[in-house]
Amino acid sequence: MADKTNRSISIAAAPERVMDVIADYDAYPQWVAAAKSVEVLSVGANGRAEQVRFVLDAGMVKDTYVLEFDWAADGRSVRWELVSGEIQKAQSGSYTLVGEPDGSTTVTYELTVDLNIPMIGLFKRKAEKAITDTALKELKKRVEG
Template identity: 40%
Template sequence: MAVTGTKEFEIKADPETVMAALAAVERLPEWSSAHKTVAVETTYPDGRPHRVRMTLSILGINDEQVVDYSFDGDDSIEWSLVESSQQNAQDGKYVLTPSDKGTKVEFELTVDPKIPLPGFLVKKAQKTALETASKGLTKFVESL
């Protein structure tokens, strides 16, 4: 059962700074407690990550994932799951818009676990990911 969630929040930094933090995927473990290891396997000519392998643990479920990232300048970053031990699919997207406070961030995440899990558990894991994305990313960017 695929589940989609969204979160909007503000970061007191310009979109270029926020995008630089998001594109530094190897630093994900610094602000996302779910991410244990991250390794960039391939990059685009501009040096931004393309294919990334990572290990995660969320609500006691461990996963190794490979995801492909794509970018639309400093406006958005998206990723899609290529392989996973625990998920059929995962798609995520951050959209950045300049605001009076710095940057408005819209985050969307869709997950589809391989194993049947109670809906409340899938939603709890997703909520944890959305909260980490907003609070962890905001703290990380604003401390740079």
């Protein structure tokens, strides 16, 4: 798999509030522009989603895929892997939250996507950067709004 794209943002809220927004998949279509529908398929013993199906429409990129989530016991990070997808053959990612002394949270988003269609590395990295930047900005707006 290719190199990970790694982006961070500061959000004016406690880590618990940020993680609650990240974990509320049912609400994603309300604030994630590309998420046309999101369905929690299974829930783990911790009460958080274990498998989730996403229908994504980001203009030229459309996909239906299922991710499996692994939630850290401390509530400060979540990792995921692709279970199935139409145009993706692999996806791994994570959100890591660090509480700051001023009460804000630094959120780091790592993402690696491998598609079934050929894509020049430069374009792939630009697409991953756009995805992570947009996701972090939308998350910030949702939490702080």
